Amino acid sequence: xxxxxxxxxxxxxxxxxxxxxxxxxxxxxxxxxxxxxxxxxxxxxxxxxxxxxxxxxxxxxxxxxxxxxxxxxxxxxxxxxxxxxxxxxxxxxxxxxxxxxxxxxxxxxxxxxxxxxxxxxxxxxxxxxxxxxxxxxxxxxxxxxxxxxxxxxxxxxxxxxxxxxxxxxxxxxxxxxxxxxxxxxxxxxxxxxxxxxxxxxxxxxxxxxxxxxxxxxxxxxxxxxxxxxxxxxxxxxxxxxxxxxxxxxxxxxxxxxxxxxxxxxxxxxxxxxxxxxxxxxxxxxxxxxxxxxxxxxxxxxxxx
Amino acid sequence: xxxxxxxxxxxxxxxxxxxxxxxxxxxxxxxxxxxxxxxxxxxxxxxxxxxxxxxxxxxxxxxxxxxxxxxxxxxxxxxxxxxxxxxxxxxxxxxxxxxxxxxxxxxxxxxxxxxxxxxxxxxxxxxxxxxxxxxxxxxxxxxxxxxxxxxxxxxxxxxxxxxxxxxxxxxxxxxxxxxxxxxxxxxxxxxxxxxxxxxxxxxxxxxxxxxxxxxxxxxxxxxxxxxxxxxxxxxxxxxxxxxxxxxxxxxxxxxxxxxxxxxxxxxxxxxxxxxxxxxxxxxxxxxxxxxxxxxxxxxxxxxx
Amino acid sequence: xxxxxxxxxxxxxxxxxxxxxxxxxxxxxxxxxxxxxxxxxxxxxxxxxxxxxxxxxxxxxxxxxxxxxxxxxxxxxxxxxxxxxxxxxxxxxxxxxxxxxxxxxxxxxxxxxxxxxxxxxxxxxxxxxxxxxxxxxxxxxxxxxxxxxxxxxxxxxxxxxxxxxxxxxxxxxxxxxxxxxxxxxxxxxxxxxxxxxxxxxxxxxxxxxxxxxxxxxxxxxxxxxxxxxxxxxxxxxxxxxxxxxxxxxxxxxxxxxxxxxxxxxxxxxxxxxxxxxxxxxxxxxxxxxxxxxxxxxxxxxxxx
Numbered sequence: 001x002x003x004x005x006x007x008x009x010x011x012x013x014x015x016x017x018x019x020x021x022x023x024x025x026x027x028x029x030x031x032x033x034x035x036x037x038x039x040x041x042x043x044x045x046x047x048x049x050x051x052x053x054x055x056x057x058x059x060x061x062x063x064x065x066x067x068x069x070x071x072x073x074x075x076x077x078x079x080x081x082x083x084x085x086x087x088x089x090x091x092x093x094x095x096x097x098x099x100x101x102x103x104x105x106x107x108x109x110x111x112x113x114x115x116x117x118x119x120x121x122x123x124x125x126x127x128x129x130x131x132x133x134x135x136x137x138x139x140x141x142x143x144x145x146x147x148x149x150x151x152x153x154x155x156x157x158x159x160x161x162x163x164x165x166x167x168x169x170x171x172x173x174x175x176x177x178x179x180x181x182x183x184x185x186x187x188x189x190x191x192x193x194x195x196x197x198x199x200x201x202x203x204x205x206x207x208x209x210x211x212x213x214x215x216x217x218x219x220x221x222x223x224x225x226x227x228x229x230x231x232x233x234x235x236x237x238x239x240x241x242x243x244x245x246x247x248x249x250x251x252x253x254x255x256x257x258x259x260x261x262x263x264x265x266x267x268x269x270x271x272x273x274x275x276x277x278x279x280x281x282x283x284x285x286x287x288x289x290x291x292x293x294x295x296x297x298x299x300x301x302x303x304x
Numbered sequence: 305x306x307x308x309x310x311x312x313x314x315x316x317x318x319x320x321x322x323x324x325x326x327x328x329x330x331x332x333x334x335x336x337x338x339x340x341x342x343x344x345x346x347x348x349x350x351x352x353x354x355x356x357x358x359x360x361x362x363x364x365x366x367x368x369x370x371x372x373x374x375x376x377x378x379x380x381x382x383x384x385x386x387x388x389x390x391x392x393x394x395x396x397x398x399x400x401x402x403x404x405x406x407x408x409x410x411x412x413x414x415x416x417x418x419x420x421x422x423x424x425x426x427x428x429x430x431x432x433x434x435x436x437x438x439x440x441x442x443x444x445x446x447x448x449x450x451x452x453x454x455x456x457x458x459x460x461x462x463x464x465x466x467x468x469x470x471x472x473x474x475x476x477x478x479x480x481x482x483x484x485x486x487x488x489x490x491x492x493x494x495x496x497x498x499x500x501x502x503x504x505x506x507x508x509x510x511x512x513x514x515x516x517x518x519x520x521x522x523x524x525x526x527x528x529x530x531x532x533x534x535x536x537x538x539x540x541x542x543x544x545x546x547x548x549x550x551x552x553x554x555x556x557x558x559x560x561x562x563x564x565x566x567x568x569x570x571x572x573x574x575x576x577x578x579x580x581x582x583x584x585x586x587x588x589x590x591x592x593x594x595x596x597x598x599x600x601x602x603x604x605x606x607x608x
Numbered sequence: 609x610x611x612x613x614x615x616x617x618x619x620x621x622x623x624x625x626x627x628x629x630x631x632x633x634x635x636x637x638x639x640x641x642x643x644x645x646x647x648x649x650x651x652x653x654x655x656x657x658x659x660x661x662x663x664x665x666x667x668x669x670x671x672x673x674x675x676x677x678x679x680x681x682x683x684x685x686x687x688x689x690x691x692x693x694x695x696x697x698x699x700x701x702x703x704x705x706x707x708x709x710x711x712x713x714x715x716x717x718x719x720x721x722x723x724x725x726x727x728x729x730x731x732x733x734x735x736x737x738x739x740x741x742x743x744x745x746x747x748x749x750x751x752x753x754x755x756x757x758x759x760x761x762x763x764x765x766x767x768x769x770x771x772x773x774x775x776x777x778x779x780x781x782x783x784x785x786x787x788x789x790x791x792x793x794x795x796x797x798x799x800x801x802x803x804x805x806x807x808x809x810x811x812x813x814x815x816x817x818x819x820x821x822x823x824x825x826x827x828x829x830x831x832x833x834x835x836x837x838x839x840x841x842x843x844x845x846x847x848x849x850x851x852x853x854x855x856x857x858x859x860x861x862x863x864x865x866x867x868x869x870x871x872x873x874x875x876x877x878x879x880x881x882x883x884x885x886x887x888x889x890x891x892x893x894x895x896x897x898x899x900x901x902x903x904x905x906x907x908x909x910x911x912x
Contacts, residue, residue, distance in 0.1 A: 059399060067670040081874060367675075569694065
């Protein structure tokens with residue numbers, strides 16, 4: 001594996017091996033892993049702004065002893081007119097071995113990976129609405145910690161703007177690879193994907209209350225405010241009424257159901273405070289798992 | 305001590321111990337202290353822009369071997385709509401042990417500290433007009449190096465916009481704790497605090513010339529240009545005439561009086577070049593002391 | 609040598625020694641050089657934005673084990689009103705031993721160097737149109753790798769906006785010091801220097817085709833788009849027709865001629881894709897050489 005571009009089509013064993021390694025980093029939280037990537041250099045190359053994902057990768061790289069360069073291509077004035085490919089090739093020539101890349105366009109990271117040298121690894125940190133593979137992996141690690149390694153009896157519900165969500169797509173890829181027992185998807189029709197295969201095998205509904213029945217894990221998605229400007233959502237109040245996870249609604253799920261959200265949250269819109277901060281929330285656990293998951297991926301791609 | 309939020313109410317012995325440790329770092333400037341915080345991670349979390357304080361904390365953390373993440377919340381577009389508390393909790397979950405926080409609102413850092421886990425330390429790097437405790441400590445270290453450890457005979461004058469100054473408040477807290485012999489405060493009435501206890505025990509005057517008589521240390525404050533827009537200062541010329549420290553004026557102070565300023569300076573407004581760059585100025589010494597003082601604080605809060 | 613401000617007047621032996629050391633870093637690419645600058649601190653102090661040069665210096669500093677602070681003075685709001693000198697002196701006081709400085713004004717870095725302490729090194733990372741010495745050195749290293757150490761038979765052509773180019777000036781200084789056999793300069797009259805000695809000893813022409821005859825190395829310069837707004841260039845199409853390096857044009861040069869460009873490139877303007885990405889292009893090699901050249905300079909100035 002030279003790059004990590006998507007979880008689509010990734011074999012179950014590969015996913016499980018990455019999760020196992022990430023779990024080992026969790027279990028061994030105080031160990032010094034700095035020799036693993038000592039002398040290796042990683043560049044965060046963000047063509048779309050992001051703080052959380054960048055910090056999480058930085059922390060992972062620090063714990064592995066890698067050197068980190070940061071390039072915020074979204075705000076750089078100096079690369080105006082330069083192609084993303086030239087930017088990548090330039091920084092690669094400086095002796096950078098891995099790139100953590102975020103880009104607003106679908107497939108942009110895969111296209112850049114075509115231009116990379118054989119010894120260079122690209123990690124997709126989110127491209128368009130296509131994929132966010134490390135988020136998918138950290139969500140699976142979080143589910144596995146809570147519910148065990150056998151996903152075959154797991155009933156999972158994904159709620160919200162699946163159409164525009166790379167998180168949802170990577171979660172769906174991973175859930176299928178791990179053999180999740182049942183995957184339900186719920187959201188307003190305007191925010192569900194067109195008939196492009198994204199929801200193959202999923203039960204799809206607009207009725208959030210019904211969809212929660214007997215569910216083991218609720219994976220909430222962030223509502224981007226721009227969906228209102230685009231006319232895809234009538235109002236935040238309407239959205240909350242139909243698709244917001246309240247404490248009352250959560251009671252419809254299985255008694256030990258867990259709640260996930262990739263952040264940042266719109267509190268009071270897609271999720272209420274009582275749920276986000278309640279005992280069933282794994283939201284901060286997800287963030288915590290992001291670091292060991294990214295350590296596992298960086299090690300797999302960059303350790304020599 | 306889990307956090308460093310303010311010097312108000314801090315026992316004299318605690319302050320002295322921090323200053324002693326900082327002085328040891330000064331005396332041992334070339335030693336390698338990287339093992340002290342090796343494996344520990346610190347995030348500078350700035351909700352208000354600042355470069356000097358952030359760089360000083362970064363340098364202190366580097367010298368102690370800590371990993372540093374930087375998050376400029378003031379300019380981040382990705383956390384719009386996210387609460388400061390959620391931002392803190394998210395980065396904390398990534399395995400960050402200490403936060404250096406600046407915020408424009410009084411008490412904001414203390415409020416965030418309420419949300420931190422028991423093992424997480426918050427360092428107030430300036431909140432509103434309330435406190436800037438490491439600046440207070442580095443000012444005390446600078447005074448102690450110049451004037452000795454016995455503050456009881458020391459006559460100190462603080463000049464300028466005390467009303468809006470967190471530096472002045474932290475200096476006042478520290479000077480009182482260390483038993484300064486006399487504290488005078490001088491500035492235009494519009495820039496002096498209302499009757500809120502800030503100036504308890506201080507001699508207050510608008511007559512800069514008289515206030516300088518026999519003084520051992522003059523602590524100048526920066527005049528924010530926005531005070532003119534707010535109508536609190538008539539003009540820079542007027543301000544300089546009444547409250548600018550000129551070489552002529554400095555002669556009214558004790559012959560070996562020292563001059564401090566937290567920077568950045570408005571040269572030709574609150575302080576003249578001849579003073580700022582003259583033999584009585586300790587302004588660059590203050591900056592230099594900022595690093596060992598922050599090392600002492602980081603060690604006290606984060607060393608395991 | 610306390611600072612590296614310009615290559616003008618630098619003895620041939622000094623340049624050769626720096627290139628030799630850089631070549632040793634190239635030959636020994638996997639070695640661990642972190643002890644060379646362990647415990648030393650460097651600040652990138654950019655009063656004009658730049659990403660590529662800053663990243664290259666950062667990577668060089670990382671490979672030498674130095675601590676790095678970054679200060680983007682161009683975008684910092686906190687230092688408004690502070691002089692560049694005060695900014696430098698402040699960060700210097702924090703225990704920073706070397707500064708990598710970029711500034712929009714000619715001679716600004718040399719002026720700042722006057723203010724530095726005896727133990728502090730300033731490295732000019734580009735000032736106005738005056739000098740960009742590490743770019744000059746990396747260009748010489750690239751030429752030497754391709755053409756050998758004896759420059760006396762080398763015919764070099766510099767093409768483009770020499771008037772505004774610090775890269776061209778540093779290249780000219782270095783080529784003269786190394787005894788280049790022939791230096792030709794080609795560009796529109798509006799973009800050639802006035803009679804200020806810059807082109808002393810050079811053959812100057814506006815006829816790009818004729819200038820290429822028998823040349824061994826073509827050093828293309830970036831065309832800043834602002835030259836059009838200034839009326840110095842009629843149109844990009846006209847510029848490409850007269851001064852763009854096409855594959856057809858390159859055939860006029862020596863059969864084993866090499867092509868250099870400091871980046872970022874305006875593809876399709878001063879250089880065509882087939883040339884930039886072709887077998888005679890050394891453009892990515894230049895970028896790669898930037899890191900060992902900067903390592904050699906940082907070591908020479910900062911190793912204790």
